[in-house]
Amino acid sequence: MTAAEQVRNPQAIFISGNEAVAMAARDADCRVAAAYPGTPSTEILEYLSAYPTVYSEWSINEKVSLEVAIGASLAGSRALCAMKHVGLNVASDALMTQTLIGAVGGLVIAVADDVGLSSSQNEQDSRYWGRFAHIPVLEPCDAQEAYSMTRFAFSLSEQFSVPVLLRLTTRICHVKGLVRTDASEKTVARFFNKDSSRYVMVPGNARNRIPLMMQRDKELAQFSESCELNRFEPGQDRRIGFVTSGAAYCHVRETFPEAPVLKLGLSHPAPIETIRAFAQEVDQLIVAEEVEPLLETELKAAGIQLSGKDILPRIGELTPSVLRPALAQLTGDTCTTAPATQNDLFPRPPTLCVACPHMGIYYCLAHVKNTIISGDIGCYTLGAGQPWNALDTCISMGASLSVAQGIDKGRSEADQNKNVIAVIGDSTFLHMGMQGLLDITYNRGNVTILLLDNRAVGMTGGQNAPSSGLDLHGEETIQVDFRKLCEALGVKPARIHEVNPYELPVLFKALREEVKQTGPSVIITNQPCVLTERYRQQPVLAVDADRCTGCSNCLDVGCPAILVERRETVIKPNGREKQLAFVKIDSAACTGCNLCINTCGPDAIIPLSRDSRINAVEVSA
C-alpha cells in the first residue's frame, strides 16, 4: 500500500509504533502481556492495558515478565512480553532455555533498542540475541510494519514453535505514522499438554532438544529466502545497492531514492542466497544496519563482497545526515548537506522535577562528608548532576546495593574512614535490589542504604509497582511494606528508619547517625513522586526581597523553580570577593514542598499569599 492509498483509506489511523504493537497483539488474540516499564518500550503495555481481552501486568522485572509470557504460551495462549534492550540482559537466562522448549501459543518478545541513547546506560544491539538464542528476528521500519510484523510474529512463532524477537528501536517505538489495521483473529483453544521431556530442561532432556533446535534453524533459514518480509525494491542507480532493515531502511530510502534496496523484515536468519544474487546486480553492496556489523560479518563470512561499518558509524542512528556524507566517499557525489551550525549555548540537562522528594536526599548527601555513594538506575541517577554531584557509581538496575557491598569489602586502607552509601528507588529495589540487600546482611556488609520510596516507577513517567498499592490498571492491590521486607532480609529493626524527605533536619539526623553504625542500615523515605496523582500540592512559595541576603543556599536544593533575579559581587571583611545571588520563585511552577524554606537562614521564603512585597514571577501579566 502506498502512502497516498493509506491517506485515502479512511481506516488509516495515526499511531506510534508502540501503539501499533499493542493493537496488533490484541488483534492477534494475544491473551497475556507482561513487561517492566523502560524507555522506549513502556507504552506497549500501557496501550495493552486498555484492552479487556488481554491480561496485562507490570512484572517485577524483565526476567519475570518473560517467564510469565512463557507460562502463558505453554498453557496454549498467545503471549507477549515487552522490554527495553537492557531488560533482555535480565531476561536472558529464561530466554536461553525457552529456546530449547519452544513456543506453544505464539510467543513474541518485543525488545526496544535505544539507538542513540536517549535515556539508557548503554547502547546495545538486541539482534545478537537472535543468533545467541537461535530465534528469528523481525525488524519493522515504521508503525505500519510494527503492526503487520507483530501480527506475523505470532503466526511465525507457532509455525516453527519458536519465540520470535521483534526488534524495535526508538525510531519505531516513538514515531507516529499512518497505520491500517487488519481484521482481528480468534485463535484455537489449546490446553496445557503435559510433556516433561520437552518442558523440564534437565540435562538429559535438554540435550535431546538441541538437535531439534538446529533443525529449526535450517528450516527458518530456508523460509527466510522466500519470506515476503524480505522485500526487493529495484532502483535506477545501480552504483550502490543496499541491504538494510528497521529504521535504517527509512533513512536509506530518504537519502537514496534511486538506489536498489533489499529490505529485510525477517533479518535473522538472513536470506543469504537472495543477498548473494542481489550483490551481482549492483556495483557495490552496502549493509546499512543499526548498530553492530552483525549481518555484515555474516555476509562476509559467506563470501559476499560489501561495505558497511568501514564507512558507516557503529554508534547511533543512520539518519540521512549521517548516510549522505559517508556514501559520498564511494560515489564521488558532492555532499550537499550543510552541517548544522552549532551555537555555543548552555546545556539544558534533565534535572529532578520541581518539589521532587529526592531533592532533599541529594541536598543532604552533598553535605555529608567522607562518603562513597553507590547509585542506581532511575531518577536517582540525576543526583549525579548539578548542584548535588552526589553519586559515585551507577551500573545497572539494582546494582547500587551489591556494588556498595563490593566497595565496602574491597576498600583500601585509605578509604577506611569513608561511609559507604547506596541509593535506590522503590521499584528498582523490588526489581533487583532486594538480592543485594540480602547479600549485605548475610555477608555482614557495612552500608547505609537510602531506599527512596516514591511509590512509583518515576523515571518512565510514574507507572505503578508493588510499592504503589496499585496495578497496571490503577486497581488496588497489595502494597509492599518495606520496613517488614528489609527486616525479613536481615536488617535489624533498630536500623530501619522511615523519614519524610521534605523534613531536612530529620533526614540529616538519620543519615549522620546511621553512617556511624556498624552493619547495614536502611533509611526509607515516604513521599510520593510529584508526577503521580498521589502528590498533593501545597500553598505556593515566594521570596521576600527585603529579607533575601543573596546567600544562594536555596540554589543548592536544585529546584528548577528557584531562579536568580540578580547577581552582586561584594568584598567581605577579610578582603575576599563573594558572589551573591538574589532569588525569586517561579510561582507557576512551585508546588509548595517547603524544601527550600529549610535552607533559608534569613527566613526570606514565605507562602506567596502572606506577603504582597514578594519577589515572585508575577501570576498575572
Next chain:
Amino acid sequence: MSYVTNILVAGIGGQGVMTAADIIAQTAIRAGHDVKKTEVAGMAQRGGVVTSHVRFGEHVYSPSITPGHADLLLAFEPAEALRWAGHLRTGAAALVNTFAQTPPVVSLGLFEYPDAPLEQLARYPISVSSLNAGDMAIGMGDRRLVNSLMLGAAARHLPFDSGLLKQALLDRFANKGGKMLTLNEQAFDAGYREPGKI
C-alpha cells in the same frame, strides 16, 4: 523525489511541544498528506531539551529532519530557538516565544543564558517572528495556553488553511467542556494576530 515539508518544534520538557507537533501532524493528515512524527526527548519530563519533528508530503520515509532542511522552527523558548536555528534551511521561518526559562545550571551560575537571543537569531538567513506567548498565556489565565498561542501564530506559516489547524486544535478539547474550548480558541486567534517580524 516529491517534496516533503519539515516542521521542527522545539522547547523544554513539560511545555507541550509534543502536543503542538501532534496537532500539526493531525492537520497535515486531514489535508491529505502522508505524515511522520517523532520526538527527541531523552528524559524529557525532567526539564531537558525536547524537539519534535513533523514531516509531511506525498510519501515520507525518514522520521528525522536532516539538519539544514527544516522549513519552519516553532520554538517555545528563545534560547532553544537559538539552539536549533542551524537546522533551518536558507529562507526558512522561525517563530519564537520570547518568554525565557532558565535552567538550574544557569541559576547556579555555571553557565550564562545568551544575551539578546532574538538579535542573534536575526543573523541567520531566515525570517524570524516572535511573540511573548508565555506572558500572553499567563494573562489569559492559564500557562498551558502557550501551546494554542504558538499554534495560532504558526498558522500563518503552514501550508494549509488556518481554519483546518484551528479545528484540529479544538477537536482536542471537544470533550473537555466549553471553558477550555473557548479559552484555547481565543488563544489561537490571539496568536494568529500577534507575531511581528523582527
